[in-house]
Amino acid sequence: MKSGSNLERVIASGKPAVTAELGPPMSADPQEVIHKAKLLKGYCDAANITDCQTAVVRISSIAAAVLALREGLEPVMQMTCRDRNRIAMQADLLGAAALGLRNCLCIAGDHQSFSAAGKLKGHPGAKNVYDVDSIQLVGILKKMRDEGLQEGGDKLEVAPKFFIGAAFTPGGEPMDYRPYRLKKKVDAGADFIQTQGIYDVEMFKSQMEKVRNLGIHEKTAILGGIIVPKSAMMLRYMDSSVAGVSVPKPLIDRMMKAKNDAGTDKKKAKEAQEEEGIKIAVELIQQVLEIPGVKGVHVQAIEWESAMPVILKAAGLYPRPTFPDA
């Protein structure tokens, strides 16, 4: 075992792993994290704690991860390259390890200009760092864990034991280069990979074929990303505006039909779409898990944690495995 985390154990057991997502609040109040952790507990093997997602200031990933851990939910701390240089990163990683965190997902992070999108003022004028990129961060983490060395070469008395994760956008451009870039992440030391949300299963299948041809799936655990759709509008938005995500038209049509069949009552239409969304999510989970080389799913029910039990049960992924010795 590299880290001994629950997630690592589930993956090692050969059973499909399930991760979820928990977004910390723009608040100093721990209750929201605690509440969400309670909802997710038992319905995933670990939950990603986002790191100032969309560059919006929130409880830090490490602090929120510790709050979740106290509730008995295993966190995956996320670390972006946007806000810290390699000194701060390594210091935070040591601290996180000292606080008992065992999983870390290394990502580039959204550009600070994102923070001013939508209704928030954000900090578009902030200076970004990007001292290292996500692949280099994976490498740093691995070097710390496996060689007990800092990036600069200084020795660590006790190495932090992390199960190292990275992200993969199979539908991102340039598509033919993406598997090679994934290989770089894995070569750098990524133990598990979470993908961008998948609606176009055929596209993912063909990308996975290339991934398998490069032998990547044997060196890492790939968890397919599932974003539970809530409405036809959301699906359309994801299709048109979210990078690396395309939604096949039949799926949108299906959601549209659910909405239209519900008639003019807005509440009914919302419920009908949510019901259809859960069905779609379950189908996607099943399709993704059938693809060779996929070791689990990363299910995101954004601001809708209560959907997780229903989905997992319907997908036959409940209950989650437990390890008595842990």
Add this chain to the structure above:
Amino acid sequence: MSDKLSSNKKGSVLVVGGGIGGMQASLDLADSGFKVHMVQKEPSIGGTMVMLDKTFPTGDCSMCMISPKMVEVGRHLNVDIHTLAEVVSVEGEEGNFRAKIRLAPRYVDPAKCTGCGECEAQCPKKVPSEFDQQLGNRKSIYALFPQAVPNTRAIDDRYCLFLTSRKKGAKKDVCKKCEKACKAGAINYDDKGQEIEVNVGSIILAPGLDRYNAKVRGELGLGRWPNVVTSLQFERILSASGPFKGEVKRPSDDKHPKKVAWIQCVGSRDPHNANPWCSSVCCMYATKQSIIAKEHDKHIEPAIFYMDMRAFGKDFDKYVERAKNEYGVRYQRAMVSAIREDPGSGDLVLRYAAEDGSLIDETFEMVVLSIGFEPHKDAAEFAKTFGIEPNVYKFAKTSPLNPVETTRKGVFVTGTYQGPKDIPDTVMQGSAVAGEAMALLSEARGTETIKKELPPEKEVLGEEPRIGVLVCHCGINIASTVQVEQVVEAVKDLPGVVYATNTLYACSQDTQETIKQLVKEKNLNRLVVASCTPRTHEPLFQETIRDAGLNKYLFDLADIREQCSWCHMGHKEEATKKAIRIVKMAIAKSRLQEPIKTDTVGVTPACLIIGGGIAGMTAALSLADQGFQVSIVEKENELGGLVRNLYRTLEGNDVREFLASRIGQVRSHPKIKVFTGTEVRNTDGFVGNFKTTLTDGTEISHGAIILTTGGIEYEPTEYLYKESDRVVTQRELEKKIAAAEVQAGNRYVMIQCVGSREEPNQYCSRICCQDAVKNAIAIKEKDPSAQVFILYRDIRTYGLREDYYKKARELGVIFVRYDVNRKPEVAQSGNGMSVKTWDYMLNRELNIGADWVVLSAGFRPHPTTEKVGALYKVTRNPDGYFLEAHVKLRPVDFPSEGIFVAGLAHAPKNLDETITQALASAGRAGVVLSHDRLAISGIIAKHRKDLCMSCLSCFRVCPFDSPYIGEDGKVAHNEVKCHGCGICAAICPAKAFQVNNFRDDQILAMIDVAVECDTSVAGG
């Protein structure tokens, strides 16, 4: 030289008609060494175009375009304009004609008249204005329109109170107000007119047109219902200088109409009641008028009632689409059978048949009749005078293969007298006839033109300014509003001014002599005249001071008439103050004026023609006959281009024989060199001085370039073409017909607009309708049992080609309209084909079995067009055809001087039009090549290399490509190409450019004076 002496050919040309076609021919000829006598029936040149408000499809102001041209003709040393004149007889032959011209009395002496117009203001007799189409009035002494050339008023003796009463034998003098008003003494009631004779080498007929008198068709209500107007009246209504000052109003009650209808084909395409031909321009001008009307008043809802939308010209279909989609113009395919007025409201009820046959009554507030063209009433007499044959419709008889030659050698025709056409086609013919005359009279070139001998220029550089100021009364035009003496007083002691005085008429002949005296006596080195606009009068005074030995750019004109006294009448004090300010501005500029040396560059008298199709060969022969060396570069291994696939014209001419003879002429002409299987590798240089290297290594020096790169036929991908051997193109059918390979009793279904008039090729290929009609007629004439269907969107047999459309119908060819949204479907059926189409007349689907499906495939620009365009930095339109310098008045020129275009490379066109444009390009090139040296204008940007940072700002913005990257890798400036617009000077961050006479220091000096705080009027 010995050639010139031994020839009895004359070096002068008689141009009959002063419209845009005649003007173009005259300028081209006079600019290339020929003396021109222009004869114009009306008191001013200008013709029809001056009456138009805007032109299609660009919406340019018609007067703004033509007015500078009129001024140019009016001032040209080698154009003699005879207005109120008619040719009464012509004798002699090609090369040497004698023509008698009768000049009607004008009653105003042009030598004395200054054009001030005071007589007109005083004349009490109002007459309905012909120019404003009876919607407004003029006086009995009048100028046809404000910008008239010559600017001499004329008395209309049909109306003049004095002349009419004298004719009736009145004992007492009546009126004579004009005579009293004229301070110049130019009125001459005893003018009897005169007859003169000119001896010319060639005659160009450009008499223009008449318009159909729509009153003949009573059911349309013209003349009966006041709110029914003709399209020309509507032009005047739209014109900002027209009777309603551009406000769209109804003549009956000044109400702003909302619903306005245009009725097409009034007097055209109607062999029973009116004229059988299509007038070619009405569809487009109705579209233009509806757009402009809508721009003037957005509440207007235009509707155009038409039979076929004939938007066949370059970018016309796009214009119609814009009218539909952006302006909401409604196009209603229907014939209006009658119009009646709704009593009381003045509204008009139109009755028309919908396509399904049902009758509809619809009310409009105003109706515009799109009246067509016809030859002048006296066209038969006119033809007799010149000894030419008219065609059946009394237009001049020409042949498609010699489109501007009449039946009498040496007599050429241009414009609407040759057949209905629009402005650019007329201008093209104008240059084409000029080219023909140049070729005919080449050895007499320069024998009759005048060149002025000038005294040497006085050196004034470094001298202190010694400015003379002359303030003009212009009779009372200026003096009745501006206190001229006060102006003189206010400026006479300004720094640099050594002498200031006033004068009654600054522009009169004796004042010119006074000025010359003053320059000498007072030792002036600069002159400021305060009178009228520099746009018309600057050249006159410049010439005067040049005669006095001063550089002509040491002159400035202060406009205190058009821009002061005339627009501030009744405000004497204010106007006087402003006049002083304007004169002070001119003086401020004058102080900083410097003599400008104008350079000249030599000209290589040779032309390079790229493309050896019919356009290239025609241009080559014309230029070679003019005496210039010509090189034709043809990519293919043989000459001929697309015409090689043609057998006969619509009119029946043998094209193969024509092509063979043309190739023979080109091959045997001593002045033409042909390079086949060759392309241009690169060209360098500028007008008069190009150097070209061909792919075979040949180097050619030449002074002009004509691009005749041609087009290609679209190869259809639709309607099972290439999938079934029963589906052929018109061209393939033509070949079968020529080879007599057509079988008796066959059925042909022709489909029009294949690959045309649809995005991304939203343009008409112009020839396909004629092609279909031509082949259909050929089939039916050979085999009456054959059946021919033509499936069309709009039949566009414009002009006199309409006859053949009629003939086809008479022969039993069946025309079925289809809509672009419901295109025919072609399928294989047994041994033959079947074509399904919707018939809008029967309102049901037709399923036509066919032995042959014939596709009317359109044109595409030749693939080399892009490369050639890049090589010569000439732009192309969105469809890939070369874009001329100006779609109306410069149809064969490019913005870069010395480069011309002809044929399909410019736009799809018929063979006769290609030949015309080729002749025109030869005419235009001939103008350049006939000069030993080309003068560079004085008003150009001067580039200072020492200040320049080579930042490329100028290089990128110059519309004429005059800045370039020199051999040293830095920005340099080619003054030959410069037009002096000054865009470079405004953008240059280093201020390395200054425009002569518009230098920043001069402009700033004017600004400072213009806005400085008002002081009281000196001496006032």
Add this chain to the structure above:
Amino acid sequence: MIVGKQKPFEEIWNMVKDFKKVLVYGCNTCVAICHAGGGKEAEIIASMIRIKAAEEGVPMEVKHAGIERHCEPEYFEPLMEEVKTYDLVLSTACGVGVNFLSERIGNIPVYPGINTEFFGAVPQAGVFTELCAGCGNCILHLTGGICPIARCSKSLMNGPCGGTNKGKCEISQEVDCGWYLIVERMKQLGTVDKLYAIQQPRNWSTARDGGPRRVVLAHIQDLEEEEAKKES
């Protein structure tokens, strides 16, 4: 070429309003080419200040001038005496020029009239683009001639992030994804396999992160060292 952009006039006015005699000083090299700070723009700014001063009723003498470059002393030293008669120099040179002149002008303030943006190319008239960030350690040979430091919004070194959207960067549809361009260009060059290798964390000390930089030509350095030796 250094690209600059004129400061908002309000900002300029607030800088200059308390001075009585102001020289707007243009620089006729880089910033003139980008129409931001040459002598011509200095003239325009001077005129605007005069108009504003008249509006506000503030007595102020404002003149303009321009010299070839503000970043080399030989250009401005001959004019220094006259320049020193002003209370304020508003330099429309790039930041380099402002610094440089300021250091050498004694007790007269030199304020910036433009914002110095970046060094850029001029793909067409009036358009300037940033292609190089001046990091001091060029890797263009590894990235198909397109710099990921300057042209990726995140200066990533190992390929495009998940934000690439239809070839554009996640920050704006107006901005090309630098890495998309790099991959496409390297495909074209047939060298895309160079992108399969991991780029290790960079040494940023050659960039601004290493403190203010100085480049000294080798033979000058030798001379400097000799001088130093002599002195010690």
Add this chain to the structure above:
Amino acid sequence: MDKLAESAEQRSPGSHGLAGAESERSSIEKPREIPQDWEPNILAFACHYCAFAAADLAGVMRLSYPPNVKVVRLPCTGKLDYIHVLRAFERGVDGVFAAG
């Protein structure tokens, strides 16, 4: 994938610009009361070929306009420079009219 959280909820498509980073270009002139009967002093810059010709035509047609408009003729409005306009304002003109 961390682009997702607020994606559907918060972001309006295509609005990731640096809005607010750059302030609007401010006017150098203060708004003022317009005195009664005030006649502005106006300087027109006119292209020789069109607007200057139009000014001539206005005179030919005897169209009347206030005399406090003066015209500076340019070979083309493309020749108009910022400094020409500013100079006019500096010298106290109330309005500039560029026509071409």
